[in-house]
Amino acid sequence: MKNVVRALRTQADISQAALAEAMGVSRQTINSIETGRYLPSLPLAIALARYFETTVEETFFDA
Amino acid sequence: MHDVKATLHTLYVPGVAILIGIAYFVAGLVGDDTRFGVIGLALMTAVAGAWVVLARYSETVKGLMDRKDERIRGIDKDASLFAGWILIVAVIGAFVVQVARGADTSPYAELGAIGGVAYIGAVIVLRLRR
Structure with missing residues (x-):
């Protein structure tokens, strides 16, 4: 599964650390999600999508 | 309230380590092996301290301690x-x-x-x- 979290984050001009703080997770977890090594839980995926004012389907999708 | 809960979570691992050390100490005293008890308590206290110190430098150790991630x-x-x-x-x-x-x-x-x-x-x- 692919995602556009890194693109959304850079568009919003925020750091991984700031996004991690907003999501209540570690910076490493944000990095792992962006590189596709870690697939977040549904609550975290929804929180990420809401943070960037988009949908889960647009943020996470099948390659 | 949330901060108190987070602090308690952070103290969970070192707290358990010290409790194990106290159990070693009491077992050593009861079993008439004071040396084992003192070394066991000292070792587990050192482990607890190492967790606290390592948490300042390692995001993984910090994550294992606060359980937020x-x-x-x-x-x-x-x-x-x-x-x-x-x-x-x-x-x-x-x-x-x-x-x-x-x-x-x-x-x-x-x-x-x-x-x-x-x-x-x-x-x-x-x-x-x-």
Whole structure:
């Protein structure tokens, strides 16, 4: 599964650390999600999508 | 309130380490082996201190202590599962070796039984909750 979290984050001009703080997770977890090594839980995926004012389907999708 | 909860979570691992150290100390005193008790308490206190210090430098250690990060919690769960499987293999292996030797199977038989009962109990409880 692919995602556009890194693109959304850079568009919003925020750091991984700031996004991690907003999501209540570690910076490493944000990095792992962006590189596709870690697939977040549904609550975290929804929180990420809401943070960037988009949908889960647009943020996470099948390659 | 949230900060108090977060602090308690952070103190959980070092707290458990110190409690184990106190158990070693009391066991040493009761068993008339004060040296074991003192060294055990000192060692476990050092482990607790090392966790606190390492948490300042390692995001993974910090995550294992505060339990806030779902990815770290998942890593902890999978690592515990792996360690559990290794323990099960070791206990069953030792049990089989003892049987082959014609020796007493204790404590491996008891440990295996505890593991089996714990697994079945966990499956029943989790099945009722999910």
